[in-house]
Amino acid sequence: MCEEQDGVNEACSVMEAVNRISGKWTVGILLAATEGPVRFTELERHLKGISRRMLTLTLRNLERDGLLRRTVHPTVPPKVEYEATDMARELHSALAELVGWARRNRANITRSRTGYDDTAGELVRS
Numbered sequence: 001m002c003e004e005q006d007g008v009n010e011a012c013s014v015m016e017a018v019n020r021i022s023g024k025w026t027v028g029i030l031l032a033a034t035e036g037p038v039r040f041t042e043l044e045r046h047l048k049g050i051s052r053r054m055l056t057l058t059l060r061n062l063e064r065d066g067l068l069r070r071t072v073h074p075t076v077p078p079k080v081e082y083e084a085t086d087m088a089r090e091l092h093s094a095l096a097e098l099v100g101w102a103r104r105n106r107a108n109i110t111r112s113r114t115g116y117d118d119t120a121g122e123l124v125r126s
Contacts, residue, residue, distance in 0.1 A: 029059065
């Protein structure tokens with residue numbers, strides 16, 4: 001648990017954000033919601049394997065954190081839509097940068113892992 005000392009603890013702020021977006025379904029939901037308003041059933045179809053309960057919990061957490069806006073339209077049955085907030089759109093841009101970094105460095109990471117594993121294996125055998 002992070003405690004605030006002398007203002008905002010930057011490491012805690014980053015960890016809270018990473019913990020929120022690192023959920024299994026979060027990025028998929030945010031990507032869908034940044035394309036425009038999306039309904040619960042559309043998300044359910046889009047995210048293969050997600051349970052209704054997990055989708056509900058994830059949507060609530062994203063709404064609570066201010067990343068999604070939930071709108072209930074007064075129809076019968078009620079129509080509920082979820083839309084990305086400006087904060088989520090900003091996050092989307094940051095995630096796009098991260099994806100670009102991962103793509104650019106995939107081969108380097110693989111080489112580094114292979115070299116490390118080979119060296120670690122030699123140390124174990126010694």
